[in-house]
């Protein structure tokens with residue numbers, strides 16, 4: 001499969017901030033790359049460079065076969081962009097906004113109008129379509145902005161935090177639209193703070209911080225890197241905590257965390273449900289009354305926290321950008 | 337489609353968008369139309385009695401000056417509009433589209449002519465009511481109005497550059513006061529040049545705003561017979577001198593603005 005987006009060694013510096021410090025990205029045709037990172041990690045900067053809004057100081061990027069530096073106009077013909085903040089004209093109606101974008105993609109008068117109506121329908125804005133955007137709610141503006149990105153049905157899409165400001169239902173609807181676009185062959189780079197979104201949509205995830213890649217893989221791979229599954233037990237009597245600890249030690253594959261205050265124990269294990277069943281039997285046999293129990297797998301939130309949390313600590317210790325955690329053993333260390 | 341046609345077509349799409357805004361925000365229009373009326377009345381009645389114009393009436397002298405000042409101020413709209421689009425990320429949206437790089441600026445500067453044309457119309461009507469008169473032919477008067485608009489158009493390009501350079505509506509408004517007040521007051525707009533101290537007088541004589549005012553007065557026939565010939569070349573040939581400045585402003589600031597547009601990302 002060919003890479004539709006391919007960037008290597010992207011560097012962007014502002015006065016005293018290095019927004020991107022040598023970022024590489026590859027997105028194969030028809031797939032979704034999720035770009036994750038805390039505030040200020042460089043996500044918007046990366047999207048701006050790939051969508052030709054910003055020139056990188058170093059590095060190069062090819063989008064849909066065109067070089068963003070040498071042929072920005074060629075790139076623009078083939079991309080759709082929805083920036084982090086909805087960029088819609090307040091004084092125009094929803095229809096006029098989309099129609100204008102269609103005209104500027106040179107779709108022609110008839111096609112632009114037809115497409116504008118189609119998109120209003122898709123994004124559930126038909127009723128509000130002929131009202132000035134300043135009467136729209138934040139979520140409606142956001143949807144209109146997204147519609148703007150796909151006016152010309154571009155083969156490559158950049159969505160910078162597309163679901164910020166959307167309610168859960170609109171978010172799920174948006175995911176549907178995005179999935180449809182990808183099914184039809186679009187290639188997508190998406191940044192997001194909602195890890196569930198990356199989990200749902202992205203084939204591949206790149207986690208960045210301070211302009212560096214700090215982890216890369218599918219959602220499952222990242223979760224495995226952070227650590228395996230855990231048993232979480234809450235006992236009903238405080239004096240059962242020690243017994244429970246003793247029993248769980250026989251199953252644990254790592255350090256057990258105890259919270260006396262909530263009478264909770266967390267033990268990393270291997271073996272999933274059967275280990276859990278065995279542990280419960282043993283607890284029961286020793287007369288430990290279990291109030292609550294669960295088998296927990298790391299979520300992408302855990303991944304994110306452990307990765308970026310670790311970086312912050314390392315930085316505090318080293319006092320500079322330092323080296324980033326990017327190997328599994330370092331990640332495991334981070335999760336403890 | 338050739339490149340020029342694309343540029344013009346894109347410019348028209350952007351201009352149309354700005355015109356829709358004029359319709360949707362009538363408040364702007366109210367100020368655009370009311371402030372010239374206020375200006376004419378203030379100057380005509382407050383200064384009218386204090387300032388003598390040899391051989392003519394102050395009100396007749398005044399109108400061309402107010403027209404010049406107003407269209408120059410009107411150019412601020414260009415800068416403010418672009419700064420606003422920049423802040424709202426709309427420029428970023430445009431920049432991600434495969435449209436002509438000059439279209440946003442061409443569309444904006446062109447559509448802003450409409451504001452100026454409207455305020456010129458209202459001002460002229462108010463002027464006629466308080467005693468202004470056009471004493472020349474229709475074509476000469478039309479040339480006078482045309483020259484004022486053209487001059488304003490060239491100032492629009494300066495403001496466009498500032499609007500992209502410092503994308504903040506507040507800064508634009510303050511900056512334009514800083515620049516436009518001296519430019520439009522240290523000129524023959526409101527008082528005859530002879531009344532000024534000599535250093536200011538020299539500045540005023542070569543000030544393009546004086547030239548466009550002088551040109552408009554000539555074209556409207558508002559220079560009373562018997563007025564001594566101006567002593568400097570700029571005011572002896574005000575139309576030519578104005579046109580030279582128009583060319584200079586556009587030649588410098590159109591390319592600068594387009595370059596700034598290409599690299600301007602929202603801060």
Ligand SMILES: Nc1ncnc2c1ncn2[C@@H]1O[C@H](COP(=O)(O)OP(=O)(O)OP(=O)(O)O)[C@@H](O)[C@H]1O
Pocket residue numbers: 014015017018019037038039040041042043044045046084602603
């Ligand atoms: N125009 C600018 N001038 C100076 N610094 C900038 C500019 N734009 C971005 N930065 C800095 O570059 C870094 C990366 O910014 P960027 O907007 O790419 O982050 P982000 O990952 O998109 O963050 P967020 O999640 O908050 O949107 C930040 O430290 C930011 O302060």
Ligand SMILES: [Mg+2]
Pocket residue numbers: 043044045084160
């Ligand atoms: Mg961002």
